Amino acid sequence: MHSIDFWSSNLGFILSPEEKTLLFYPDELDIELPDGRYVVINPSVTTTCRTWDKNKWENLIDMILTTDTKVVVVGKEIKYDHDFNRGVMRVGGNKVIDLIDKLNTSQLWHIIHNSFAIFTMNAGLWPFAGTTDTNIIAMGSTFNPYYRSPYRNGSQDYKHYFVGGECKIFCHTDLKYNSSGDIKVTGGYPVAGCFENKPTYECHPNEENVFNLFLKLLNNNKK
Numbered sequence: 002m003h004s005i006d007f008w009s010s011n012l013g014f015i016l017s018p019e020e021k022t023l024l025f026y027p028d029e030l031d032i033e034l035p036d037g038r039y040v041v042i043n044p045s046v047t048t049t050c051r052t053w054d055k056n057k058w059e060n061l062i063d064m065i066l067t068t069d070t071k072v073v074v075v076g077k078e079i080k081y082d083h084d085f086n087r088g089v090m091r092v093g094g095n096k097v098i099d100l101i102d103k104l105n106t107s108q109l110w111h112i113i114h115n116s117f118a119i120f121t122m123n124a125g126l127w128p129f130a131g132t133t134d135t136n137i138i139a140m141g142s143t144f145n146p147y148y149r150s151p152y153r154n155g156s157q158d159y160k161h162y163f164v165g166g167e168c169k170i171f172c173h174t175d176l177k178y179n180s181s182g183d184i185k186v187t188g189g190y191p192v193a194g195c196f197e198n199k200p201t202y203e204c205h206p207n208e209e210n211v212f213n214l215f216l217k218l219l220n221n222n223k224k
Contacts, residue, residue, distance in 0.1 A: 003148050004128065021152035025132035027107035034115050035098055039071035040215070041116045041135075044090040045124040050143040050173065050194065050202060053122055057208045058092045061120070064212040068219060070117065072097040075109060075126070117222075118215065123149055134160070136218055140211060141165025141204050143173035143195065164214050168203035172196035
């Protein structure tokens with residue numbers, strides 16, 4: 002089920018699409034926003050199925066910069082007591098505006114809300130961006146975007162653009178991969194690897210397709 006349905010059903014109710022929009026109430030803007038047009042990227046590091054290759058982020062940044070658009074990099078290191086820590090890649094060097102670990106939640110909201118678009122995989126900033134009015138460019142992974150795409154104005158399509166890879170199976174959200182009974186259906190799946198045992202994540206898009214989608218949005222905005 003969609004994450005919002007999971008939360009609401011645990012509280013005893015189901016929401017209509019018009020009611021599923023998440024809201025965030027930021028403090029007043031207290032930082033300077035980048036001048037001119039800019040986009041936000043979130044090169045998060047999490048489970049491998051939801052982590053885009055660093056070289057793809059680097060290539061995408063170089064492509065975006067050719068359009069006279071600035072690139073802001075955001076993210077935060079999260080430390081746990083176990084071996085696996087979620088984090089963010091340092092990409093772009095001095096070519097980007099690096100705001101990693103420099104923003105509180107309200108400041109992050111203003112940065113995203115005032116951007117032309119945010120680029121993200123299946124990570125925390127995907128639903129968080131749904132509380133803003135920016136364009137969301139979501140990159141594919143092993144999860145069907147239906148279960149993660151935020152609702153705005155009663156729809157998952159409002160300023161939301163998904164670009165996936167060649168594989169459209171979305172194995173981590175397909176019940177057939179739990180048909181053996183090894184894992185209790187209500188217990189969830191182990192979020193790791195490709196359930197088709199492919200050597201690479203063919204569900205991840207290449208940087209050219211992601212950039213072409215951005216270019217299309219940019220051109221449509223100029224008309």
